[in-house]
Amino acid sequence: MTSPLPLNAYVKTGADGHVLIELLGEDNRILYRELKVINYVKPGTSTSITADLDFEIPSTAEMGRLRLSITDEYNRTVAINSVPLILLSIGDADIIPPVDLLAPIDVQQPVNNTLVQGGKVLVSGLARPGGLGTFMVKLITTDGREVGSRLVGIQTPTESGYGSFAIEVPYTVSQPTPVLLVVHEGAQGINDLIYLSSLEIVVSP
Numbered sequence: 001m002t003s004p005l006p007l008n009a010y011v012k013t014g015a016d017g018h019v020l021i022e023l024l025g026e027d028n029r030i031l032y033r034e035l036k037v038i039n040y041v042k043p044g045t046s047t048s049i050t051a052d053l054d055f056e057i058p059s060t061a062e063m064g065r066l067r068l069s070i071t072d073e074y075n076r077t078v079a080i081n082s083v084p085l086i087l088l089s090i091g092d093a094d095i096i097p098p099v100d101l102l103a104p105i106d107v108q109q110p111v112n113n114t115l116v117q118g119g120k121v122l123v124s125g126l127a128r129p130g131g132l133g134t135f136m137v138k139l140i141t142t143d144g145r146e147v148g149s150r151l152v153g154i155q156t157p158t159e160s161g162y163g164s165f166a167i168e169v170p171y172t173v174s175q176p177t178p179v180l181l182v183v184h185e186g187a188q189g190i191n192d193l194i195y196l197s198s199l200e201i202v203v204s205p
Contacts, residue, residue, distance in 0.1 A: 002088045004052035005032075007066070012046045013038045014070030014078065023053050025087070026063040028192065031055040061088050065187070065194070074142045076180050080196035084130075104128045105135070105183050105197035106162075112199045115176070121203060123181065124166035127154050131187035131194050139171050139179040139203060147171045147179060147203070151190070176204040 011019050017039055023032035032053045041047045053066075067082035081104065108125040110116060123137050139148040148171030154163035171179075184196035 002090070003056065004054045005066070005085075005087075007051040007053055008048070009050075009068060010046060010048050011068060012070065012079065013041065013043055015043055015073040017041070017043045018070065019049060020069045020071075021051060021053070022067045022069075023055055024065045024067060025057065031057070031064065031087075055087065057087050057089050060090065061086060063087070067194070069193075069196070072180070074144070074180075076140055076142075076144070076198075077182075077193075077196060078180065078198045080184065080193050082130075082194045102128075103197060104130060104195040105185070107181070107183055107197055107199055110181070110199075110201055113201065115202045115204060117204045119172070119205065120168045120170050121148070121181070121201070122166065122168050123152075123183065124164070125183070126162040126164055127183075127185070127195075128157065128161040129154060129163070129185060131185050131192070132190065133185075134190065135165060135183055135185050136190050137167055137169050138182045138184075139169060140182060141177060141179050147173055147177065171203050173203055173205060176202055178202050 019036045021034045025031050032055050064085045064087040065082050069080040072078050106126045135152050137150050148169045150167050150169045152165050152167035154165045157163040180198050182198045186192040187194045
C-alpha cells in the first residue's frame with residue numbers, strides 16, 4: 001500500500017461517536033492517528049466510514065498494521081480490530097479484498113448483562129488467532145479497576161480458522177458490580193493489541 005492509504009470500514013461507534021484510526025509501522029511507531037468523530041448517527045450505532053491516510057516510511061517497504069478501536073463512556077476500550085499491511089514508499093498499491101467480515105473473537109458465554117455469582121465467571125467462545133494465539137480475559141470496573149484476569153489458549157483451529165476457548169476467571173468484589181468483560185489478543189506481546197471484543201456483565205460475591 002502506498003500513501004495515501006484508502007480506508008473503507010464498517011464500524012460501531014464508541015462514546016460520543018468516536019472511532020480511533022491508527023496506522024502503525026513495523027516497530028509499532030505511529031505513522032497516522034486520527035480520532036474520527038461520527039456525528040451523523042447516534043453513538044453506538046454501526047455505520048460506514050471512509051478516510052485517506054497519509055504516511056511516510058524511511059525505506060522502500062515495511063510491514064505495518066491498520067488498527068481501529070472504540071471506547072465507552074468510562075474510557076474503557078470495548079473493541080479493536082486490525083489488518084496487517086505491506087507499506088510501500090513507491091510503486092503501485094495492490095489491494096486485496098477481505099475474505100470475510102466475521103469478527104476475530106466471538107464471546108458466546110456469558111451473554112450481555114448476565115448476573116454472575118460465586119466468585120468465578122466461565123468465559124467461552126470462538127477465536128481466529130492472528131498473533132500470539134494466547135488470549136487475555138479481563139474484568140474491568142467502570143472506574144478502571146481490574147477485578148479478575150486469566151490467560152487462555154484456544155483449541156486447534158478448524159478449516160474456518162476458528163478455535164474454541166473456555167476458561168474460569170476468578171474475581172473479587174464485595175457487592176454486585178457492573179464490569180466490562182474483555183477478551184483480547186496481542187501480536188508480539190499480550191499488550192500489543194490486535195483484536196479485542198467485550199460485553200457488559202454484573203459480578204456479585
